[in-house]
Amino acid sequence: MRPIKEVTSVLAPLDRSNVDTDQIIPKQFLKRIERTGFGRFLFYHWRYDDEGVERAGFELNKPAYANSEILIARDNFGCGSSREHAPWALGDYGFRVVIAMSFADIFFNNCFKNGILPIQLAEEDVEDLLKKSQEKPLKITVSLESETVVTEGGDTYSFTVDPYRRQMLLNGWDEIALTLQLEDKISEYEGKSVV
Known part of the structure; x- marks a missing residue:
């Protein structure tokens, strides 16, 4: 996994609550055995119509958020089934950080195991960041070292991990x-004769 110390990116707003793992990565795309290749199917039914054409109104289809590495949503993000494919799809798409008011437990744990930083912020902080990011593209810096989210205007929000x-x-x-x-201690142990 790539280390996460600091991530600076335009914040991609997904102004929705209860985003479940089937919305994150629909079940029909879970046929791969690798952890890669899922990003193109992320939020598939929201991103594309029945003919596979991008929906212009979907937040993440807007050019300003094309290369964002930080996603923000409302509460209960990652609810639904326990599929580990959800963080795989987010990571493969390019997201390294997900900010929300709350997360489903299994999804939250799976993020850490797959190199994604899930940040839980207070409701008023999420509301503030969503509002600012919807007015115009908002660049923020997430520092895991200092456990802060800082906007380009200098507003600071704290979190703990x-x-x-x-x-x-x-x-x-x-x-x-x-x-x-x-590994050296494991090899040393394995090299000892067992009685």
Whole structure:
């Protein structure tokens, strides 16, 4: 995984609550065994009509948000089924950070395991950021090191991340990479004769 220390990007507003994992990545696109290739199907039924043509009115189809790495939504983001494909699709599309008032537990945990930083902010902070990002494209900087979200105008919002998860993302480690930090001790143990 790529480490996440600081991400600066235009904030992509998805002004919706209860975005479930089937809306994030519809079930008909879950046939791949790799973790890649899902980004083009992200929010598929919202992004495209029945003929596969982009819907002009959908927030993320607007050119200003084309390369955004930070998504913001309302509450209960990632609800629904426990599919790990949802963070895979978000990451493959290019999102590294998702900001919301609240997240479904399984989705929240899956984000950390797949190199995406889920940030939970207070309702008034999310409302403020959504409003500002809908008025005009808003560039923000998310710092995992200082646990802050800072707008280009200098407004600052604070968040906290569990220290273990914070360290994992700062270093770009998943559980396997963390285990491999102890590879010499594992080899030493394996080299000992078992009685």
